[in-house]
Amino acid sequence: MSQSIPDVASLPQLENPLENAKRAASYRAVDENLKFKEHKVIGVGSGSTVVYIAERLGQYLKDPEYTEYVSKFVCIPTGFQSQDLILKNGLQLSSIEQHPKIDIAFDGADEVDVNMQLIKGGGACLFQEKLVSTSADIFIVVADSRKRSSKYLGEGWRQGVPIEVVPSAYVRVLHDLKEGLGAVSANIREGGKSKAGPVVTDNNNFIIDADFGEIENPYELHKQIKLLVGVVETGLFVDNAVKAYFGNPDGTVATMSK
Ligand SMILES: O=C(CO)[C@H](O)[C@H](O)COP(=O)(O)O
Numbered sequence: 001m002s003q004s005i006p007d008v009a010s011l012p013q014l015e016n017p018l019e020n021a022k023r024a025a026s027y028r029a030v031d032e033n034l035k036f037k038e039h040k041v042i043g044v045g046s047g048s049t050v051v052y053i054a055e056r057l058g059q060y061l062k063d064p065e066y067t068e069y070v071s072k073f074v075c076i077p078t079g080f081q082s083q084d085l086i087l088k089n090g091l092q093l094s095s096i097e098q099h100p101k102i103d104i105a106f107d108g109a110d111e112v113d114v115n116m117q118l119i120k121g122g123g124a125c126l127f128q129e130k131l132v133s134t135s136a137d138i139f140i141v142v143a144d145s146r147k148r149s150s151k152y153l154g155e156g157w158r159q160g161v162p163i164e165v166v167p168s169a170y171v172r173v174l175h176d177l178k179e180g181l182g183a184v185s186a187n188i189r190e191g192g193k194s195k196a197g198p199v200v201t202d203n204n205n206f207i208i209d210a211d212f213g214e215i216e217n218p219y220e221l222h223k224q225i226k227l228l229v230g231v232v233e234t235g236l237f238v239d240n241a242v243k244a245y246f247g248n249p250d251g252t253v254a255t256m257s258k
Contacts, residue, residue: 005063008251017249021144025247026052029106029142030060033243036069041099043132044075044091045107046082046125049142053106054082058089076102078132079125079202096131105136110235111157112141112244113149116258117218121162121235124189124199124207130233133240141244145254148246152214153236160185160209161225162235169230170198170206176228177210181221186210205232 008027014020026049034042034057044054061070074094077083086093096102107129110122118141120126133139149155160183165173170188177186189199189207198206215221215236222236244256 002064002067003059003062005059005066013251018144020251021247021249022049022142023052023055023247024251024253025049025142025144025245026106027056028253029053029140029243029245030056033104033138033140034060036060036066039103040073041094041102042073042075043102043105043107043136043139044077044082044086045105045129045132046078047108047123049108049144050082050106051085053142054085054089054091057091061090074099076105076132078107078128081123082125096135100135102132102136104138104140105133106140106142107133109141109143109147109237109241109244111149111153111155112143112147112241112246112256113153113218114151116141116241116244116256117153117239118237118241119153119157119161119235120237121164121207122157122159124162124201126162126235127164127201127203127205127233130237133237139241141241143244143246145246145248148254148256152216153218154212154214158211160187160211161215161221162189163208163210163225164201164203164205164232165208166230166232167204167206170208173208173228173230177208177225180228181212181224183210183212203232
């Protein structure tokens with residue numbers, strides 16, 4: 001069924017104000033950055049905010065003015081949830097192996113500092129998220145305004161830096177993070193009520209959350225962690241995003257650019 005693209009201001013408010021914030025940021029990020037005639041390969045991230053990125057792409061697909069272009073887009077997922085979002089919105093799913101060069105990618109973040117450095121991996125998808133975002137010519141972040149720190153990473157996101165590790169190396173990495181790199185704490189992420197034992201990522205790895213307090217130099221910390229044997233990737237996304245959209249519950253959106 002064909003439909004015109006809805007204007008976000010004309011849509012009914014969502015029950016949860018935070019969802020309004022996420023929707024407003026995501027819709028505006030797509031509307032302002034997607035070049036329908038130029039972009040062909042689109043990265044779609046993970047988390048609760050990118051749900052609205054996929055939804056907006058799906059709306060464009062149904063609008064006769066854009067169907068011709070959007071039906072030819074190939075979407076590259078950052079994990080299982082993201083793959084599901086692409087399919088549920090009627091978009092074409094592909095893989096990073098088939099499209100190692102991505103035109104534009106959209107993803108959420110757990111924290112964004114004043115220099116637009118990010119902590120990601122709260123949803124345990126950080127390796128594939130980094131693979132996709134660093135393969136993209138343009139990487140756009142979408143988040144609700146709680147994710148914006150007034151200065152350093154680690155200010156608002158207190159769970160620690162997510163780090164994906166090879167399972168057999170987790171004890172060694174925990175030790176090296178605490179003893180070698182001075183982490184205040186480092187813990188394997190547990191599945192909680194939904195799974196006994198550790199969270200297992202889409203790549204069959206474990207996640208360690210390591211608290212380094214406020215992070216003045218994310219690049220240096222990322223480099224040090226990355227050198228530890230057993231570390232696959234860190235949740236510090238440095239010099240990667242070019243623009244961030246922060247939604248507020250009243251539907252207004254603030255932006256930050258590089
Ligand atoms: O990095 C991520 C998953 O690994 C997410 O992008 C991040 O956790 C933000 O999620 P949300 O949009 O639900 O706040």
